[in-house]
Amino acid sequence: MSDLSKELQNPGDGDLAFFGKITASLSHEINNVLSIINELSGLMGDLLEASSRGKALDPEKLALQVEKIAAQILRGERLIKRLNSFSHSVDRPIKTFSLNELLNDIFFLSERFATLKGISLRLSIPDDTLSIENNPFKLQKAVFAILETLFASASTGAIVKLSCSGTAESSEIAVVCESETVTEIFPASSQKEVSDLVEYLGGKTAFSTDDKGCIIKLEISNEIAV
Amino acid sequence: MAQLRVLLVDDEEELVLTLAERLTIRGIEADAVTDGGKALDFIGRGKYDVVVLDLKMPGISGLAVLKTIKRDHPEVAVLMVTGHGSVEENKEGLKAGAFDYLIKPVSIQNLITKIQDAAASKRRK
Numbered sequence: 001m002s003d004l005s006k007e008l009q010n011p012g013d014g015d016l017a018f019f020g021k022i023t024a025s026l027s028h029e030i031n032n033v034l035s036i037i038n039e040l041s042g043l044m045g046d047l048l049e050a051s052s053r054g055k056a057l058d059p060e061k062l063a064l065q066v067e068k069i070a071a072q073i074l075r076g077e078r079l080i081k082r083l084n085s086f087s088h089s090v091d092r093p094i095k096t097f098s099l100n101e102l103l104n105d106i107f108f109l110s111e112r113f114a115t116l117k118g119i120s121l122r123l124s125i126p127d128d129t130l131s132i133e134n135n136p137f138k139l140q141k142a143v144f145a146i147l148e149t150l151f152a153s154a155s156t157g158a159i160v161k162l163s164c165s166g167t168a169e170s171s172e173i174a175v176v177c178e179s180e181t182v183t184e185i186f187p188a189s190s191q192k193e194v195s196d197l198v199e200y201l202g203g204k205t206a207f208s209t210d211d212k213g214c215i216i217k218l219e220i221s222n223e224i225a226v
Numbered sequence: 227m228a229q230l231r232v233l234l235v236d237d238e239e240e241l242v243l244t245l246a247e248r249l250t251i252r253g254i255e256a257d258a259v260t261d262g263g264k265a266l267d268f269i270g271r272g273k274y275d276v277v278v279l280d281l282k283m284p285g286i287s288g289l290a291v292l293k294t295i296k297r298d299h300p301e302v303a304v305l306m307v308t309g310h311g312s313v314e315e316n317k318e319g320l321k322a323g324a325f326d327y328l329i330k331p332v333s334i335q336n337l338i339t340k341i342q343d344a345a346a347s348k349r350r351k
Contacts, residue, residue, distance in 0.1 A: 039244040
């Protein structure tokens with residue numbers, strides 16, 4: 001195994017913190033799903049108990065609760081699928097993966113953080129699969145670090161757009177933030193953190209601003225040199 | 227004893243609506259809202275004995291709502307509802323004047339007991 005490959009396997013500064021943040025958020029949401037199922041099934045129990053005391057049972061109302069429970073189970077399944085996919089991203093330091101899927105995952109994992117700050121997160125990915133060889137965990141960490149910085153500094157009502165594109169040689173992830181608070185939206189200290197991480201993955205980062213907000217682009221080779 | 231009036235605040239709409247219905251079945255008058263802004267609006271217009279408040283919500287945070295209630299409506303008791311692992315937030319909430327906290331998923335009987343205790347503590351003051 002090459003030095004870079006070994007390096008990419010070892011958890012670095014902040015890796016565990018990132019892993020913890022994501023799993024805590026997902027488990028919080030799974031707990032919400034269970035809480036809702038708990039109340040819906042409890043309500044069904046209340047209705048059945050009332051019927052045993054002579055109150056007419058409304059089959060439509062009961063059927064509605066069943067439908068709502070099924071919807072929550074579906075939501076829980078989706079959350080667990082993402083949690084599972086995220087957990088497996090640390091299986092191997094370098095692997096070939098779909099950048100489209102990775103952005104889908106990071107969008108899903110970050111959406112709750114955006115919602116909590118009143119920010120709208122949008123995703124745009126191409127139909128064609130962009131297949132790249134790199135470290136998916138650290139790449140997710142880099143994208144999340146960008147999003148987290150934007151969520152902390154952009155104003156409520158801001159729009160953050162996440163997209164990707166690619167050629168035969170390289171792929172690009174773009175994060176565009178439209179916010180009223182344009183200045184200092186991406187502090188220099190955070191720029192260094194993201195740049196260092198992307199450089200570590202063999203890529204490069206470009207930060208720019210315009211009158212609407214800021215743009216961050218990550219360019220990564222489709223095959224990492226190890 | 228007068229009927230208790232409770233406001234449930236949580237961004238999980240299905241959760242608060244169902245909880246409100248279950249409390250109503252048990253003789254507690256309950257309203258439900260899904261964000262902090264609406265909660266403050268309802269508290270300003272209604273006479274609630276207890277507010278059951280989720281701490282993690284979009285927009286105005288649960289903690290900010292709690293502090294506003296304590297400042298503008300000190301007669302209203304507040305119960306916090308949190309997920310697991312929110313020990314620091316729970317401590318902060320208690321420091322800001324919350325009566326107590328519950329951890330999701332909440333048992334309906336436990337919730338009612340806490341609501342009654344919170345209302346009784348307010349009456350004693």
